[in-house]
Amino acid sequence: MGLPAIESYPMPERSALPASCASWTVDPDRCALLVHDMQNHFVRAFRPGLPPVVDLVRNIAALRELAGTLGMPVVFSAEPAAQEPGRRGLAADVWGPGIGNEPDAAAIVDPLVPRPGEHLLANVRQNAFLRSHLGRLLRLENRDQLIICGVYAHLGVLLTAADAFMNDIQPFVVADAVADFSAEEHAMALRWAARSGVVCTTDTLLRDLLLHRVPKEAKSAGEARGS
Structure with a gap:
């Protein structure tokens, strides 16, 4: 397979999002941003210039810009091209050989x-954790929160x-910085993610x-004036 x-479908509205079981608050000093598999091979499966892909790329770009501004680690995951069958394992049985040697197929899309x-x-x-050093990277950066965006919602993002x-x-x-094979699978992935994380x-x-970040900056400014 x-x-x-x-096919084109609209990104979910905030009012339609599942309630998250967790009540965690994101903290830029604890958080990293993961952009999952935003490679040409995967993104080209969407109809260009239409939702959800236009919203997907735009929203990821906005998250990436702010993450950089706030000094958060930004991590891109990417499937290697032309993997040997032994390395690809059971994924080859389900999804075929994966990314081939086509020019720029494995590259991250231009805006990102x-x-x-x-x-x-x-x-x-x-x-993205399996057989990679993502976990080690987060530990080295003292990060225990992970913002996840990219494709596909019910596969890599959810896993x-x-x-x-x-x-x-x-x-x-x-929710509106991930995308999937259909609106139904997108919604299903968000329902599962909400059971062990925050969907936003x-x-x-x-x-x-x-x-x-604002209270910390205000506190630092006040301390500087008082010194």
């Missing part, structure tokens, strides 16, 4: 190309969020990151 051609200082990890399974939870890393899945919108997350 290869990737399907994905990793910048100096950002991290690019090879992931050989949909779960990565579940593994984060199992490793005591608080996952935040951004891009606007809400951007606001909360900024609001969390």
Whole structure:
């Protein structure tokens, strides 16, 4: 089974999001941003210029810009091209050979190309933690929260969020910065993610990151005036 051609569908509205079981608050000093598999091979399955892909790329770009401004680690996961059958394992039985040698198929889409200082990890399974050093990177950066965006919601995004939870890393899945094979599978993934993490919108997350930083900046300014 290869990737399907994905029909256009609208991103979920905030009013339609499932209630999250967790009540964690995002903290830019504890958090990293993971951009999952935003490679040409996967993104080209969507109809160009239409939702959800236009919203997907725009919202991820906004999250990435603020993360950089706030000094949060930004991590891109990417499936390697032309994997040997032995390395691809059972994924080959279900999804075929994966990304081939086509020009730029494995590259991150142009608006999101990793910048100096950002991290690019090879992931050989949909779960970005598996057989990668994502967990070690987060520990080295003293991060125990992970914002997850990218594709596909019911596969890599959901599996990565579940593994984060199992490793005591608080996952935040951004409902309108992930996308899937269909609106139904997108909604299903969010329902499952809400059981062991926080499901939120891009606007809400951007606001909360900024609001969390403002009191610290005000306190630092007050201490500087008093010194």
